[in-house]
Amino acid sequence: MKNVLAASTALALLSVPAFATETSDVLTNYANIAHAKYADSLATARALNTAIDALIAHPSEDTLSAAKAAWVDARVPYQQTEVYRFGNAIVDDWEGKVNAWPLDEGLIDYVSTSYGGPTDENELAALNVIANPSFTLSGKSIDAAHITPELLAETLHEADGVEANVATGYHAIEFLLWGQDLNGHGEGAGNRAATDFATGDACTNGHCDRRAEYLKAATELLISDLEWITAQWADDGAARETALADEKIGLSAILTGMGSLSYGEQAGERMRLGLMLNDPEEEHDCFSDNTHNSHYYDGKGIQNVYLGSYTRIDGTEISGASLSDLVKAQNADLDAEMRGKLDTTMQALGAIKTAAEGGFAYDQMLERGNEKGEALIMGGVNGLVDQTRSIERVVTVLGLEGVGIEGSDSLDNPSAVFE
Amino acid sequence: MRHLITLLFLATPIAVSANVVETAIDTHILPRFAQLSDTSDTLASAAMDDCTITNPQLRTTYGQAFDAWISASHLRFGPSETDGRAFALAFWPDARGKTPKALSALIATRDPIAQSADAYDEVSISARGFYALEYLLFDDNVTKDADPEYLCTLVQTITADIAQTAHDIEQDWRDNYIDVLTSAGPGNLRYQSSDEATQEVYKALLTGLQFTADTRLGRPLGSFDRPRPKRAEARRSMRSLHHVMLSLQSLRALTAILATDAPHIANNLDVFYATALDVAQTLDEPVFAGVADPSARLKIEILQQAIQRIHEETTLQLGPVLGVAVGFNALDGD
Numbered sequence: 001m002k003n004v005l006a007a008s009t010a011l012a013l014l015s016v017p018a019f020a021t022e023t024s025d026v027l028t029n030y031a032n033i034a035h036a037k038y039a040d041s042l043a044t045a046r047a048l049n050t051a052i053d054a055l056i057a058h059p060s061e062d063t064l065s066a067a068k069a070a071w072v073d074a075r076v077p078y079q080q081t082e083v084y085r086f087g088n089a090i091v092d093d094w095e096g097k098v099n100a101w102p103l104d105e106g107l108i109d110y111v112s113t114s115y116g117g118p119t120d121e122n123e124l125a126a127l128n129v130i131a132n133p134s135f136t137l138s139g140k141s142i143d144a145a146h147i148t149p150e151l152l153a154e155t156l157h158e159a160d161g162v163e164a165n166v167a168t169g170y171h172a173i174e175f176l177l178w179g180q181d182l183n184g185h186g187e188g189a190g191n192r193a194a195t196d197f198a199t200g201d202a203c204t205n206g207h208c209d210r211r212a213e214y215l216k217a218a219t220e221l222l223i224s225d226l227e228w229i230t231a232q233w234a235d236d237g238a239a240r241e242t243a244l245a246d247e248k249i250g251l252s253a254i255l256t257g258m259g260s261l262s263y264g265e266q267a268g269e270r271m272r273l274g275l276m277l278n279d280p281e282e283e284h285d286c287f288s289d290n291t292h293n294s295h296y297y298d299g300k301g302i303q304n305v306y307l308g309s310y311t312r313i314d315g316t317e318i319s320g321a322s323l324s325d326l327v328k329a330q331n332a333d334l335d336a337e338m339r340g341k342l343d344t345t346m347q348a349l350g351a352i353k354t355a356a357e358g359g360f361a362y363d364q365m366l367e368r369g370n371e372k373g374e375a376l377i378m379g380g381v382n383g384l385v386d387q388t389r390s391i392e393r394v395v396t397v398l399g400l401e402g403v404g405i406e407g408s409d410s411l412d413n414p415s416a417v418f419e
Numbered sequence: 420m421r422h423l424i425t426l427l428f429l430a431t432p433i434a435v436s437a438n439v440v441e442t443a444i445d446t447h448i449l450p451r452f453a454q455l456s457d458t459s460d461t462l463a464s465a466a467m468d469d470c471t472i473t474n475p476q477l478r479t480t481y482g483q484a485f486d487a488w489i490s491a492s493h494l495r496f497g498p499s500e501t502d503g504r505a506f507a508l509a510f511w512p513d514a515r516g517k518t519p520k521a522l523s524a525l526i527a528t529r530d531p532i533a534q535s536a537d538a539y540d541e542v543s544i545s546a547r548g549f550y551a552l553e554y555l556l557f558d559d560n561v562t563k564d565a566d567p568e569y570l571c572t573l574v575q576t577i578t579a580d581i582a583q584t585a586h587d588i589e590q591d592w593r594d595n596y597i598d599v600l601t602s603a604g605p606g607n608l609r610y611q612s613s614d615e616a617t618q619e620v621y622k623a624l625l626t627g628l629q630f631t632a633d634t635r636l637g638r639p640l641g642s643f644d645r646p647r648p649k650r651a652e653a654r655r656s657m658r659s660l661h662h663v664m665l666s667l668q669s670l671r672a673l674t675a676i677l678a679t680d681a682p683h684i685a686n687n688l689d690v691f692y693a694t695a696l697d698v699a700q701t702l703d704e705p706v707f708a709g710v711a712d713p714s715a716r717l718k719i720e721i722l723q724q725a726i727q728r729i730h731e732e733t734t735l736q737l738g739p740v741l742g743v744a745v746g747f748n749a750l751d752g753d
Contacts, residue, residue, distance in 0.1 A: 086751065086752070119515075119516055120516060120649055121514065121515065121516060121649075121650075161641070161642060161644075164515070259746075259747040259751070260747060260751035260752055261752070262747075263747045263748070263749065263751060263752075264747065264748065264749050264750060264751030264752035265751065265752030266752075268749045268752065269752050272503065272506075276506050276507075276510075276543070277510075277517060277544060277545055278542075278543040279545075368541050369541045388747050389609075391747070392615075392618075392746045392747065393611070393615075395744050395746075396614075396744055400744070401738075401743070401744035401745075
């Protein structure tokens with residue numbers, strides 16, 4: 001392995017001439033932005049926790065609305081971190097704890113009869129842990145008398161090896177705040193009443209104390225998970241050190257994150273497939289109808305990583321040497337093309353956001369035969385697909401073919417995987 | 420080996436004759452989509468003649484058209500991506516069981532959208548194409564309470580919709596995409612250089628290998644502790660292993676074309692295909708039911724490893740010759 005490292009480093013030195021922009025500065029700025037985004041995600045999650053404490057202490061429509069608003073705010077910085085996933089193994093191995101989706105929500109709480117029961121794919125799809133202080137899981141009896149962060153993280157999350165058993169993270173919290181969206185393609189999000197968290201006779205749908213306990217445990221877990229990942233990007237953090245260890249691999253990590261999120265994940269899995277399935281459940285934030293924001297801030301994250309500039313939740317800007325600067329020095333036309341395409345995508349995702357904020361919800365856009373909705377979503381998909389082609393050109397211009405990144409199939413040299 | 424640092428390619432790309440892409444179009448891509456159109460027409464005609472789901476002619480022609488699709492299923496760019504045509508032919512894997520749900524909903528409500536193939540292209544992809552038709556022909560749970568007349572219409576409409584989609588892909592290639600792919604260079608908005616055109620075809624090859632290894636085999640394999648035989652592709656029609664073999668044969672042919680200018684590498688890679696196909700041929704596992712049995716499972720894993728080896732050797736040997744990057748594909752992401 002040492003020889004390989006040496007060859008790689010030598011070649012990197014040979015093929016990366018000295019520019020005004022130093023690759024190491026680009027990577028440092030990339031890590032700084034990651035740290036700021038996760039720190040913002042943590043701060044907004046703590047605000048969510050405060051709002052949830054208030055909801056549990058005094059359940060009312062007001063405290064529930066405030067908690068929902070805090071959740072929506074918490075998504076803004078977090079979605080902008082998703083561009084760090086596919087290029088950074090530390091992030092990719094971790095992110096399923098906080099942002100796994102889609103989920104079989106019947107695992108967690110009561111659901112409507114139309115939801116159905118256990119499925120071929122998931123025997124626990126309707127487990128309802130909130131209503132059941134003990135149950136059997138893969139032949140083992142589980143004591144769930146107390147719903148703790150440990151129970152959620154270690155026993156329930158991805159139980160039975162099924163990814164749809166999402167017991168933790170933003171979407172579990174989202175479900176507990178909003179409830180199922182039973183409006184199909186019609187207007188409205190999930191409509192859980194605040195009395196689902198009430199005490200005594202005021203409690204609706206049963207087990208309100210356990211529901212509150214679950215909500216609190218999931219939120220505490222979200223905070224501790226965000227604390228952990230924020231530390232990984234701090235000065236001596238492992239994610240930062242990995243990103244800075246090798247210039248070529250660091251640049252590849254940035255581009256792998258941008259390309260994999262743009263194409264396979266967002267344009268493909270999250271947007272186009274959902275549209276072609278015409279299924280209102282096929283939206284990323286299906287309980288809250290916040291999908292337009294999820295898509296928008298995912299796109300924004302891709303753009304601000306390329307431009308090397310992120311505006312924090314308090315309005316301050318983290319900015320420095322960028323991938324854009326590096327590309328510009330090699331091929332100014334390609335840099336202009338890349339920036340133009342990122343802009344086009346953001347306009348298209350912005351159009352979806354504006355339409356949704358104006359009352360045309362994302363699940364309505366997905367309806368069979370809804371041409372306006374299809375045009376809006378396909379605008380975003382086309383932008384993301386098109387920008388991926390430019391990302392591939394950037395890979396070529398920077399001489400990064402064949403640079404392997406763990407945790408992604410793209411840009412990956414599989415030989416290393418099988419060794 | 421947590422942290423992967425892979426060898427940079429030191430080999431200098433040899434001049435790839437521009438006609439590699441043209442040869443791929445003429446001898447690989449167009450014949451496959453023509454075959455898909457022809458067999459889909461025959462399937463649609465068989466359904467018009469007799470839509471009974473047990474009609475042997477219907478099942479035979481279904482198998483032939485599905486074969487044609489699988490042999491072309493790695494060519495997911497350009498015309499097959501436009502308007503989501505490949506998804507309309509083939510929505511699989513279906514991790515949340517959307518296909519039986521969507522078909523049951525159509526059948527339960529006798530949704531009039533099934534009256535015409537033209538209108539049917541608005542329907543969810545989970546109720547269109549070869550995998551939806553498989554449920555109608557081979558899954559009694561979905562069809563047992565269906566009104567026979569409605570079921571007949573649905574079979575005729577889905578087969579006609581498949582034929583229409585197949586023709587749309589073929590026509591789009593002939594009228595449009597041959598030009599797009601062969602006029603690569605400055606001024607071509609899609610492919611700015613001939614390398615980008617070569618990369619597109621190369622990506623199709625690698626994505627096909629990855630899909631067959633990771634999805635066609637990887638999904639039923641699951642993990643040792645939790646094998647997932649019910650996730651095998653097209654298990655209701657007993658086609659799971661057959662698809663792996665069809666796909667390997669097609670990818671082998673495409674590899675030979677891409678490696679035309681490097682006969683030594685062409686030979687090397689062909690040996691890996693022969694090995695994988697040998698393993699597949701001796702496997703008595705039409706639907707990979709053996710994933711749950713340790714000794715049978717091992718043989719299925721060996722097949723998967725043989726295909727992963729082809730993928731590995733392709734990127735190591737063929738990639739440098741073509742001088743193009745792996746790029747991004749639809750399987751990136753979760």
